[in-house]
Amino acid sequence: MIKHAHWKKRLAVALTGGLLMLNTVVALAAPVELTLEDSIAMALNSNPAIKMTDADRKSAELQIKVAKSGNLPALAIVHNDTLAHSGVDKVTDFNTSVSLGINLYTGGKTESDVSAAKLKLKVADSAVEQSKQKIKLDATNGYFTILQTKNALKVSQEAVDQMEAHLKNVQAQYAVGTVAKSDVLRSEVELANNQQALIKAKNAYDLAISNLNNIIGLPLDTEVTVKDELKHERYTMALADSIQYALAHRPEAIQADYNIDVQKEAVKGAESGKLPTVSANATTGWQDKDFPGADNNSWSIGLKATWTPFDSGVTNAKIKQSDSAVVKATEQARQTKDSVQLDVRQAYLNMSEAEKRIDTNQVAVEKGEEDFKIAQVRYSAGVGTNIDVIDAQVALTQAKNNYIQAMYDFNTSKANLIKAMGVPVVEVKK
Template sequence: MSGQQFWKRWAALCVGGLMVLNAATVLAAPVELSLDDSIALALKNNQSIKTAMADKENARWSLSAAKAGKGLTADITHTAKRFKSQATSTEPSFVNNNFDNSLVLTVPLYTGGNLEGKIEYAQLGLTYADLGLESTMQQVKLDTTTDYFTVLQDRNLLKVNQDSVVDLTQHLKNVQAQYDVGTVAKSDLLSSQVQLANAQQDLTKAQNNYDLAVANLNNVTGLPLNTEIKLKEDLKYEKYTQSLDDCIRQALANRPEVKQTDVAVAQSQANVKIAKAGRAPNVNLQGSEDWNDQSFPGVENNNWTVAVIAKWTIFDSNSTGSQIKQADASLDKAQHTAQQTKDSVQLEVRQAYLSMREAEKRIQTSSVTVNQAQEDYKINEVRYSSGVGTNLDVIDAQLALTQAKTNYIQALYDYNTSKAQLEKAMGVPAK
């Protein structure tokens, strides 16, 4: 191989390698997500929502089928028959064929409310399915919001543990330096080493918690589980101004589950109407036309009829009465369930609201504690370096600082997730 060919191949390999590296870099670029972005992805990709949409489509076709019951039905019947007549004193026996075609048209005129009840029930079923879809979307929004805030919480806790390791590493260097010149006891060195090792273990756990939180958020948004994400927001405090009574009123007015129980009561009432229709007569308008012949296909002879057919069941061994009692019992159950659901919703709103207010108070106190703990840690570090303070004072101050930061992050997380739970409990639309 000539030198020129060698350098050409080498240049080609370098260019190719750079292109592959660049492509890998692009593919590995983290996905930036805001909370709204995450919710939009979840609402688009979540399988529970797709299942609820299928339920709604099913209910729509059930309504279409119920409405079709009031329309015209047409039945075509063809009969091919071969028969033998018995001989008589005047006629010999013979074998013959008969081909018959009939068309029957039927329109229901009166069903005692049966068809109307079925249409009403199916219409309510569509409303119920639509509310179920909204309820599912609201739950997915809550799950996504909680997972988003969990990533933010674990990201902040990871930073707290990283800072703790940095502080303890620096402190250990200080202790090592003083131990080397004989100004501190070996117990100070050992306790500092143990404390750093513990902090490193906590950092490992914090990293694992963050990785799991990212995987959970990827899962709920429909992204590959190993997708690296970068969140655009951070945990923050925004004051909530609505009163508890306002929240409860809004929940009772807007919560899909509350509306669903009202729909269920109406469906039960429709079922009572359907059951009672069994005691009423049925009246149908029927028209028919018949063609028959001894030769296939049997279209020679023609007859037609128009009739109004009324049918009234006067005795059915109390079957209709039992169905009415069953429908009444189902209505009673639906009414109790509706009230129970409303009570549960009020309790859910109250729990979320009070938890949010409790977390709000912790935010205020813990934010002050963080500043105090930072100042205390700096003072004890200086005191120890000057030979006035003890190693235990420094370690205790560092632990108190880490705990204060953790409490503050936890309070912010609890506040934001409780507010998200409150919005879900109030039935705030998913989009």
């Protein structure tokens, strides 16, 4: 009896644990409801690209301190232990020195290094913003892809439902001898085609969800429910104004201008080689034959000036190298700004083209629905053909898919335009 009771107790514990694990799995598998803003915020908080650019920014910030050290004092402590052997004699020597040095004038090199480091920090800041804009675009496109495939899945399901209803009508009429067997067969074939399209639409929807999960940092098998719908919100800024905004705000264009200034500072740094340098140094030391060498104290204070009027053309060569780098940076900036303008123009024109298709396809959907209803009524009345109904249903499905595609193209082109313009990312913490 005792063993039997013990066995029952263990079984109860195991069942309880299993239920707890099952509840945990169910809780983890619960759908996640997301708005577009939610998706963007999650992507910004989890994507490693931002963390990498933040690390680069921190490195650039520390480089300013490194550059400023050229005009700051430096303290050095040196201790030497020496054992010398010459014939039968052994000599020990313990030497300790403390020196303090500072550059009083470097010909402008330190100041140029500091200015260049500050400019590189601005480049790094711009790179962080560029990374955020790219991630925002990826999240936006991923979210809109879910909306597109969700609507396409709905259209495919409607097509299957419509064809199933039509097939029942055809079968009923065939049963009473009012239509030929070919109508039944043709309708069955069309239903099979629609069912195949539905399978593909479901797969596209599942892939879109996995892709967004990957972008925003969720497990790939997380079930996502999107709250928004595809909308048509008109863009009001003119193309010329959009281009001007991009040239002033696009991170790549800003970086290109900063890179020119960095190379100009490099020219100043190279030119400093023609100027003298002045430094001051104070040293004190102790030397003795016994460790730690604390006797025989000595000290010195010195001022050192160095000027190299001739270095076999090395300084002039460095200056010319820096001048060439300025020319290269200038041309790269021009090339970058041309590319920025092209990006804006392409996104703007694609958006405008998609916007025109929205209105056209919306009308096509309305006409297609009316045509499909008429074809169904005519077929039921015996004055229309089965092909008329099938053709009307195919045309309606195509019109709906075209409308969804136009809405998707408009919204993604608009998102690409915002990215091409360099509109700053406003982070929303979730």
